[in-house]
Amino acid sequence: MSPNQTESARRPPGLLVRLGISWLTNAIVLAVVAGALSGVHVANVWDLLEAAAIFGVLNTLLKPILRLVTLPLAVLTLGIAWFFVSLLMLVLTNAIVSGFHINGFWTFVEATLIVWAVNMLLDFIPGPWQITGARRRRYRRRVS
Numbered sequence: 001m002s003p004n005q006t007e008s009a010r011r012p013p014g015l016l017v018r019l020g021i022s023w024l025t026n027a028i029v030l031a032v033v034a035g036a037l038s039g040v041h042v043a044n045v046w047d048l049l050e051a052a053a054i055f056g057v058l059n060t061l062l063k064p065i066l067r068l069v070t071l072p073l074a075v076l077t078l079g080i081a082w083f084f085v086s087l088l089m090l091v092l093t094n095a096i097v098s099g100f101h102i103n104g105f106w107t108f109v110e111a112t113l114i115v116w117a118v119n120m121l122l123d124f125i126p127g128p129w130q131i132t133g134a135r136r137r138r139y140r141r142r143v144s
Contacts, residue, residue, distance in 0.1 A: 026059075027052035029118045030100075036114055039107035047099025055093045063089055087112045 013021075030051055034040045042048045066085045067074070073081040087108050094102045102108055 022056055023049070023052055025122065026056045029115055030055065032118050033111045033114045037102075037107055037110055039103040040111060041101045041103075043099030047097060051093050051097040051100035054096050055089060058089045058092055062092075083112065086116065090115070 027049055030042070030048060034042045034048070042051070063085060066088070067082055070081045070085055090102060090108055090111055094100060094108075102111055
């Protein structure tokens with residue numbers, strides 16, 4: 001491999017590519033949730049993509065703030081409070097996107113567990129989703 005090819009292989013993709021990958025990853029995760037749980041309904045693919053975009057924005061902007069605010073409670077509950085912060089991201093997505101519905105508290109709990117499990121799985125499977133956020137930092141360490 002020439003030096004130029006090595007540099008381009010190590011250079012992370014641009015912001016728009018990373019946002020697109022993150023959006024599609026969220027869409028896949030929410031599609032898994034909708035497919036696995038009978039209490040989750042998505043009207044059509046456009047509503048799934050809209051829910052993925054809203055879910056991604058909430059996880060990027062609001063979730064870190066809520067995790068910081070709930071840090072003392074998370075320490076007292078050994079991290080369980082952060083589970084409910086993640087659950088809240090789904091509740092808000094449900095409230096914002098008209099074609100995306102999660103019915104019932106326990107369905108929200110199951111959906112949150114599935115989102116967590118799929119994200120954990122994606123952390124261990126190499127692929128383009130590994131170039132966003134914390135996964136991107138791990139990818140950089142592996143490539144170096």
